[in-house]
Amino acid sequence: MEMEKETETETEINLSVKEEEGSKIEDVSGKVHQLPCSVKYNGPSSVSQYFKPKPTPTTGIQESFFRGRNLLGTTLPIPHPYSGFVIGKKSFVKRKASDMSEEKNSSCWEVKAKFQNLTYWNHDTLPSHDDAFSRSFHWLSVAEALHKPVTAEDLVSASMALKKMD
Amino acid sequence: MGSEEASSVPKWASKPCIMGIDEAGRGPVLGPMVYGCLYCALSYQKTLSSLNFADSKTLKEEKREELFENLKADESIGWAVDVIDPKELSAKMLKKNKINLNEISHDSAIGLVIRVLNLGVLLTEVYVDTVGDPEKYRTKLSVRFPSIKFVVAKKADSLYTVVSGASIVAKVTRDRAVRDWVLDETADNIQRNFGSGYPGDPETKAWLENHKHPIFGFPSLVRFSWGTCTPYFKNLVEVLWESDQMDEDGSSGSNGKRQLKLSNVGITSSKRKSEEIESSGKGRCKFFQARKLEQLTHF
Structure with a gap:
């Protein structure tokens, strides 16, 4: 039991690029949508035949409908040098059926596709810079400032600034 | 909002005019809801009664089509429609702040009155088939358009010729819209045998x-x-x-x-x-x- 708890809190993620011969990772930019609802389903669906975003008179705003609801969306680029990835559990080929459970618990993931932008949708309301979703990108620059290694010059200028304050 | 428009402002429109408003496709589970109106000079009312307009529900489709073509050709009659897309109906009724069907209906009727007034038609009397409580509806319309006398009644489409005419305009437009509906979805297994759209069909x-x-x-x-x-x-x-x-x-x-x-x-x-x-x-x-x-x- 103790062991299981351990693995739940400290999961190691091994991310690898799909290694099939001659295969290139599919670019799904423009096809990634964040909906303002929870769809209790995981798997393929005929999205392009049913989900038809259309531009609106307002620049940058698209309109679509899902299950009778009106959605308003906008496409956000993923800031350089980041990328979006669609990942899936790594599939191990030619294994016995008894190994299936082990496969489920594996923390090996592989990249199935990548994207450089995504469209997020609000129910009824126009997307804005105040939306939590677009604001979440702030973390990228904050994280960079927090985690960037400190150089000697940084230390000098910081201590100078401190002295001035005294 | 809106689609086809009747002819440009005729001469008789500057004399006092009456108008009827009726809807088609309120009950169906699919397709648009259509609001139609028909108007003419007060003095044309007698002739209007001789045109065999009746509540569109009591007429066969062929007869409705024929009457619609006749009234379109009649230069003493004006008409307009508001076709409300089913997507708009669903979206409004499923909004975060929901708008119910009565409100959508009232707004559509009000929109038609505005459109006809903006054409330069001197509306003095407007007959409306009621949606919800007739008296409340009448008050709402009268406050909005103080210069017009409103008659709001149940079954107005069988009581007033001008509303019967409006019901034909609405019904024919709705039937044609469903028949010629261009589906947004591009799945190749979608058929067009929608039926009437009524839940019991x-x-x-x-x-x-x-x-x-x-x-x-x-x-x-x-x-x-x-x-x-x-x-x-x-x-x-x-x-x-x-x-x-x-x-x-x-x-x-x-x-x-x-x-x-x-x-x-x-x-x-x-x-x-x-x-x-x-x-x-x-x-x-x-x-x-x-x-x-x-x-x-x-x-």
Whole structure:
């Protein structure tokens, strides 16, 4: 039991690029949508035949409908040098059926596709810079400032600034 | 809003005019709802009575088509329609702040009056088939247009010739719109045998049964907000919305009888829902909370 708890809190993620011969990772930019609802389903669906975003008179705003609801969306680029990835559990080929459970618990993931932008949708309301979703990108620059290694010059200028304050 | 327009302003329009307003396609579970109006000079009323207009429901389709063509050709009659897309109906009735069908209907009728007035037609009397309580509806219209005398009545389409005419305009437009409907969806297995669209029509029922989609529900021709859809949704993939949760908290009032009660579609308690719909950043510093950024320890 103790062991299981351990693995739940400290999961190691091994991310690898799909290694099939001659295969290139599919670019799904423009096809990634964040909906303002929870769809209790995981798997393929005929999205392009049913989900038809259309531009609106307002620049940058698209309109679509899902299950009778009106959605308003906008496409956000993923800031350089980041990328979006669609990942899936790594599939191990030619294994016995008894190994299936082990496969489920594996923390090996592989990249199935990548994207450089995504469209997020609000129910009824126009997307804005105040939306939590677009604001979440702030973390990228904050994280960079927090985690960037400190150089000697940084230390000098910081201590100078401190002295001035005294 | 709106589509075809009658001819440009005729001379008689500057004399006192009467107008009738009626709707077609309020009950059906699919296709647009159409509001139609027909107007003419007060002095033309007698001739109008001789044109054999009757409540469109009592006429055969062929007869309706014939009468519509006749009135279109009649230079002493003006008409206009407002075709409300089923997507608009669903979306408004499923909005975070829901708009019920009566309100949509009233707005459409008001829109038609505005359009005809803006054409330069001197409207003095307007006859309307009621939606909801006739007296409340009449008051609403009279406050909006003080210079017009409104007569709002049940079955106005069989009582007043001018409303019968409007009912033909609306019904023919609705039937043609459904017949020529261009589907948004491009799935190749969508058929066009919609039937009348009325929930009781076996052809409509069969069409609904054959065109439900586990994820998307139905093509957008269908009014998702109709109670008729509820039994079909039971077997579909569950979708949880933030606005449904608000609904359960009792923020929205009672709506039209046909309007889908959302709590029947969603399941379980509202607490569980909000947690499943989005991350909260609960317990983290303000920066993360405001951006709903949660720390992920496992997928």
